Amino acid sequence: LEEAAGETPMLGVPAGVKIYSSVFGVTPTDAGRIADEFERVEPREVNDIDEAAYREGEVRSELRAIVPVPVAPELQSGKQVSSGSVDSLAAGFAREVEPGRTYVFGPGSTVGAIERELGIDPSPLGVDVWRAGLKAEGTEGDDAASDDTESDGQRGAVLARDAAESDILAVLADPVTIVVSPIGGQGFLFGRGNHQISPAVIRRADDIEVVADDEKLDGIDTLHIDTDDAEIDERLEGWLQVRTGRFTTRMVPVA
Template sequence: MGEEAARAAGLEPEVVYRPESAPTSAADTVAAAATLAGAVDLILFAGGDGTARDILDAVGTGVPVLGIPTGVKMHSAVFAVNPRAAGEIAASFSGLRDAEVMDLDEDAVREGRVSARLYGHLRVPDVPVRIQQRKTGSSSVSPDAVAGIAAELVDSLAPGELLVLGPGTTMRSIAAVLGVDVPVMGVNVLRLTDNRTAGLVASDVSADRLLALVSATPARIAVTPIGGQGFLLGRGNQQLSPDVLRAVGPDRVLVVATEAKVAALRGRPLLIDTGDDGVDREFQRYLRVVTGRRRTLLYPTS
């Protein structure tokens, strides 16, 4: 694991080659981390919540660790907010704290909710501004707030335009108000009809499929931040790629959230990490957040 990255960094690693029929697995991650635990002051690992669970199995709280976010989902509180922040933390941290290792609750997803399960704790550098918070579980969504948000979305669209809905319980509830049943995970595409309802165009689309759709038809994107973390783009909705965001245009990306979800951020900014610095800069401003019918607020991003 990591041979190409090591050589690119100018190192000459000793490599044990394995046959194609036996690719590396979670057991290899656990073994590598356990070997490092007695020899280093900080383990940095790249991945998502699954990798964080492997590191937890390997080292527990015996050695400090820090996650470099490269996975699809990162509900755990052991990851830097972006790769650059991970480097800054590794170069200058002093104190440590225990942070939660979370992963998606598959039973909750099957019930139509996005929730995370606690697996344990890891020791991480105590740099709150540069390390993300854990994802909080979904709470009940006010029907009145959802209906109001749905009405605002409809008002923003012309008949025939596409409405791209990011993942999450809030988005699934909005789709239901518009007469469409969509899965709670994944990105879904709706088309507005003449009677203020919508029809499903595509469900759980890939980034390439989504780019083809929004390049052919005018569209708006509606996204909601991850509860507790505040991530708006770049976590759990990577189908909204930089190419997709450029094709739609940043001014046609609508942020929606209940007032309770915004309040739970406690003033922390919404986070943007698409992997494209130019696209990220387009969103580094105060964004309009739709919280209900004719109810909006301005909220900062970072």
């Protein structure tokens, strides 16, 4: 990458689901604005996630290059990949699970910590669906039975693991809570990194729980929604309560 860049500025246009580098604009539109309006460049890191480690539950990025990047700080930023402890947050969430409620757990290490607290083996890059208070005998397949969990006296079972949108919709039963954590630095809740949680899935939920530790939120001024569904994006705008610890929350704007 460094050889390819040389003295030529590089700018990333977000098109995939995992963005970990400050060479990217927040949206394709912002990338176009940066390319048109920038007046200076700065050396920025190009990072890539170690997916083998991520699938084992460890969030670790690797530095691939340092390249000159057109700069507009309000329009671009890199993802934070701190592996700081979220044990307190996870323990607090697990104590409050509602028997009979279906939980859609998004990807990422923060949500994964909650799943592990509940006795679930999480899919770090995928979406899992779990119902609190559901005995494993009510599910099909050995995989579901092996994920029978116990937390604060409540039994639960995994209904779908590493699920596609169709898998999620097939097993949802009211009431439904979606649990997500924003992409650090970029601050996306939906539309980046969790396309499986589609507008159709969001419409089925009566509750959305956003979780993030203070370190991640300190790098995010505003949360973003980019579902390609204007009605959903508009509905979720405003101020949102984010759970940051066992008993603590913060209000963060969504735009």
